[in-house]
Amino acid sequence: MMALILRDIRIGVRAGGGMLIGILFFLAVITVVPFGVGPDLKLLARIGPAILWIGALLASLLGLDRLFQADREDGSLDLLIMAGHEHPLALTVFAKCVAHWLTTGLPLVIVSPALGLLMNMEPAAIAATTATLLAGTPAITFIGATGAAIAVALPRGGLLVSVMVLPFVIPVLIFGVMAAYGAVEDPAPFLQPFLLMCALTLFFAALGPLAAGAALKGSSD
């Protein structure tokens, strides 16, 4: 399993990996917002956590369709499926998700404080948003893996994966943004939505790989 994680991280950071593109896309989304809503610093600070979350969500969805497709195209997927006795397929998917998140999700979390400054957010809001992104983006990867596995046989499944996965990430978005606001707006709670979001991440960490494994197993037919 470690070998698989290391291999996928290596591929992710090398040329052709999705890491840089994801960060650039995130940056682009955040940059266009002030042009759309106007440079009103107060407004930007208010919508900042939400925009950061939406940007991170879209950027996470961006490279998801390649998660299994690349393995299918070069034939590795067959061997990963065949190794099902030694490494259960759900576990293999889990390892691939971990590697994918480390190369595409974590960089987004790391750059989000800098983008928060661009949005004129106060330190507490930046810290809270970064924390919620750190705990919430894995959920997007895990549930997205299911979409990626379902669409693995489709040559241009990218948009389809996003369309299928978006309804499922709505709860993550809701709790993530709520928690981020809860940290700065007084009556709103932080801990409660944050914990709910963590629970969602754990739940998807179990459901996503299981469903994705089941879908992949049928894909080799």
Place this chain on the structure above:
Amino acid sequence: MSDTIAPARRFSLTALANPTRFLSYSGKILPWLGGLSAIILIVGLYMSFTAPADYQQGITVRIMYVHVPAAWLSMMGYMVMAVSALGTLIWRHPLADVSIKAAAPIGAAFTFLALATGSLWGKPMWGTWWVWDARLTSVFVLFLMYLGIIALQRAMDDPVKAARPVAILVLVGTVNIPIIKFSVNWWNTLHQPAAVIRMDGPTIDPSMLWPLLVMAVGFTLLFFFMHMVAMRTEIWRRRIASMRRASAREQRGAAKPVLAE
């Protein structure tokens, strides 16, 4: 291993699994189902228009008689797909996948109706076409899920290969519906605008309940009627496809393996 079970033991479970048998049974039921749903819908329509107007909502309450059944059916359509998805994944029931394929557009149509009539009800009652009310939002997300499933079905050209992925998507959706509903409710209570008239008032008058129930039964029968028609068409579609492929293979010559030392 289902392969090793003797045909006699499988009879009861697979009696309907055989598409040919399904075609013949459903062909007999279909006219009755269609006729019954038509009669009940006509009765329901008559009752809806003769029921007294609500003291609070006035005549707009009549929208409820199509809105509420449509909303019920949007959920029931998804339930039908979820049960069929289990049939595909666990029993590899050949008709289960046909059932999902047939139910998706019909369920989506009822979901669309629930949204549209809800919006038409909201305009005079709330003064706006759309409110991000917890219920409306949940139904809207359900509509998105229907569209996602239909998009996936359309994207995969081979129905046999599409069966499993579609079933998994439906089931993942089933698991997620309560979570989405919970989160949307939660989100809504935090953002609740001061005075929103709730759609599900506890004050449902019996004079309203009866037309509502009759319409709901009529719509449900209509759903199953349409579902059955769509399933039959889908079976024929698949039969045509397999006949075409079989004839293409016959022209190439039959493959017969020969083992030699």
Place this chain on the structure above:
Amino acid sequence: MTHAQYVFVSYTLTAIVLGGIGLWLWLDRRARLAELKRLEESGVRRRSQDRAGHRA
């Protein structure tokens, strides 16, 4: 718009949507049946019935 008009639009819309899907189902069914008939007339046979017993 008066309230009655909203009610009217709701019922009309329901009729259009359900009628539309009904029409689509009917057209689809007619086209498939015609295609099936054409294929059978051109001599393409269906796989023999006993095959179905093999498929779980």
Place this chain on the structure above:
Amino acid sequence: MKLVVDDLAADRGSGLIFENIGFSLGDGEGLVVTGPNGAGKSTLIRAMAGLLRPAHGTARIEDETGEWTDLAAASHYLGPINAMKPALTVRENLAFWQAFAGKPAMAIDEVQQTVGLEHTADLPFSYLSTGQRRRIAIAKLLLNWRPVWLLDEPTSGLDAASERHFAGLVRDHMKAGGIVVAATHLPIAVDGMKRLTFGEALPA
């Protein structure tokens, strides 16, 4: 150990591709599956590898020692594509499969020597020629011990010398008690392999 295929049939959604396939192979035995394109050679190999659910029948392994219980687990599958990542070096690719598959048999350097490509170890896989890529994929068979080799067009892209060399590897594997099933339309120069011919029935 015995590889048993019993009354196997496969269906890819358009009717049965083949049916009534049955054979058994003991230690050191091999089978060459031949036939025209589209006859079902690859489908048979994939069904044996457990990648495709057979419509009927089974493919299994019978092992007295109990070490191997599942055919897929006991097999190396060499598919038509090489299962190597173009962005990684040859050594990284081989090291990954060795670590992932378990039961390592031969060191990576040694394996590369066997296929005559020790000088390419630190090149990205994408720099290699078609024939070299195939040889690396073949080298993967030696990284971990698996008694059964399921090969789908193993020699595609190889030159005559590499083909002969590959035949030697197959012979060695069979001598060591391994079982080989190869689907190919090019003959493999290994004596004593059984033949299974797909396609129009030839007079026996």
